[in-house]
Amino acid sequence: MTTPAPWWRDAVVYEVYVRSFASTGDTGMGDLRGVAERLPYLVDLGVDAVWLTPFYPSPQHDNGYDVADYRDVDSRFGSLADFDTLLARAHGLGLRVLVDLVPNHTSSDHPWFREALAAGPGSPERARYLFRDKPNNWLSVFGGSAWQRTDDGQYYLHLFDRSQPDLDWTDDDVHTLFDEVLRFWLDRGVDGFRVDVAHGLRKAAGLPDAADPVAAQSGLVTGPMWDQPEVHDIYRRWHRILGEYDGDRMAVAEAWAATPARTMAYCRHDELSQSFNFHWLEAPWSVAAFREVVRETLVEVARVDASPTWVLSNHDVVRHVTRYGGGARGLARGSAATLTMLALPGSAYLYQGEELGLEQVDVPPADRQDPEFHNGRGPGRDGCRVPLPWSGHESPFGNGTGRPWLPQPPEWATLTVEAQRNDPSSTWSFYRRALAARRGLPQATEVTLVDLGPDVFAFRRGQVLVVLNGGDDPLPIPAGEVLISSAPIENDTLPANAGVWLAAPAS
Incomplete structure (x- = not known):
């Protein structure tokens, strides 16, 4: 008798950007109760699992990716009881639940960082972060120097916003904290984790200058802050923790690595379960590019006996309908690319709203909230994070009763879930048919x-x-x-x- 493959090896996972998915109040932001109420919608669509973006206590300088407490729920989104209700309801409907883990940095409001500032240079509290007397030439992903000067003259590293100080993963306290965080959520019953900035936790010893800091900042080259060999020791440790629990608990890496081979190193047999295949997402509309990504991906996953993943959009990138040209042509290309990736072996990750054919929104500058924009790094990511349109003919389109935290375009009136669900020619109906057809694909993994x-x-x-x-x-x-x-x-x-x-x- 053969052992069934783990559920995640060929799952369709739907990313819920909690702030924008479904609101049950007048705050203009989504919440956990809203997610729980809309779970039947996801079952009807045909997905297997839900990934929830951060809902932890946070000052929200980076929309929750600046975590102040890893073991609670921000009151903006509900309570731990609301989370437990959501999880139980999801499991009752046959859906798995992944939660976002943010281990590269904490919020500057985290008690640890406040203790570090108060304790001063050379203290054990500062050893949990990357404080130095002199900064190197590294740049922040969000723009400007990656170093912030403190009142006592030291500098701390922040590869993202200055409100997100990087942790020092050579410190034992950091390992212990995240061991406890993993077990806290696993004990509550979550099915796995999406690991934010998985390629960034370990930095090169001595924090040397980057040969080309601009290229390293953009990810065009592997700088000394990314994809260091020592990072894999962390995931071997986490692999052992996941193995303590039944139910094929898993973790997927957000690892922006230079090649498919480097990407798949994160999901070797004793590390994480999967790694996002951003090479598929980054490919232009090009037959040659698609062919090369698929060929190289399948070669590299076979080397490590891993399960490939396929993703076209998420909360950090321009929606793929817009990337493929926008309008009717972009929508046609987006549907074709989606149908293609759903036929490939492995897991598919969908981003909320793509099943409605949503494009990137040109959010007015006065309404933009992304720190990338406010640090001069272009328009930012707000355009893919606008709250979903559920019903009705005007904003907030059934997404709560308050003014949405990002403005919704009036033309979304024809793209609501309500408008599309009974239209067999709609994008939503196409996605539902495609997901149903995927369940009938052969089990063969050879392409x-x-x-x-x-x-x-x-x-x-x-x-x-x-x-x-x-x-x-x-x-x-x-x-x-x-x-x-x-x-x-x-x-x-x-x-x-x-x-x-x-x-x-x-x-």
Whole structure:
């Protein structure tokens, strides 16, 4: 008798950006009760698991990724009792729940950091963070120097906002804290974790200057602050903790590594379960790029016997419909890319609102809240974080009763869940059909790339042939039963910027 594969190896995980998913009050922000109430919606859509962005106590300088207490719920979002209710309801509906873990830095409001400032240079309290007498040339991801001077003349490292001091993962107290945090949430029953900035916890010994600080800041090169070999020791320790619990508990790394090989190193057999495949997300609309990412990803996951992941959007990047050109063409391409990734073996991670075909919103500068924007790093990420439209014809579109924390475009009136659920031609209906069709895919994990021309990305998985037409002209498709397509098929022809699954005999 064979042992069933862990649930996460081929799950569809839906990211809930808690601030924007569903509000039950007049604050303009989402909350845990709102998530709990909308869980049947996610079951109906057809996902397997939910990933919740941070809901911990926080001053919210970076929308909750500046954590002041890792073992509680911010009153803006509810209480621990609300979380327990949400978790029980999700499990009752057959949904798994992942929570966000933020181990690279704390909030400057965290008791540890306040103690560090009060204790002064050379103290054990400061050893939990990266204080130095002289800064190096590292830059913050959010702009400017990565060092902030304190009143006593020392500097502390913050790879992100100055309200997010980096922890020193060579300190035993830091390891002990996160061992306890993991067990706190695992004991409550969570199914796993999404690990924020998983590639950043360990820095190069001595904190040397970056050869090219601008390139290191942008992630174009692996600087001394990213993807250091010692970081993997942390995840081996966490792997052992996860293994103490039943139910195939898991963790997925947000690791922006330079290559698929470096990415997959985070999910070796004794480390984390998965790592986000940002190489798929970063690929332009290009058949050649898609083919290379899939080929290289599958080679590298096979080396470590891991499960690949596929993701097109999240709360940190421009929504993929906009990245693919926007408007009708961007939406068509987005649907085709989604259909393609759902046919690949491994897990798919969806971001809230993509099932509605939402594009990036050009949030007015006066309403922007992202520290990236306020530090001069472009428009920021607010445009992908606007609260979801559920119903009605005007803001807040059924998302609570208060003014949304980010303004919703009036044209979303035609894109609400209410408007799309009964429309068989809507993006929501397409996603629901695609997720249902995915459950009928063969268990075979082997993918064979098929050459159907320079403008076509095609592969075979078992008896299913997947075809994506990346060109500008319609494409005659091979014979076979159409299982699902992202656009109507007429006369055995696939439109431009469309995808299809065909039931076809193996060659």
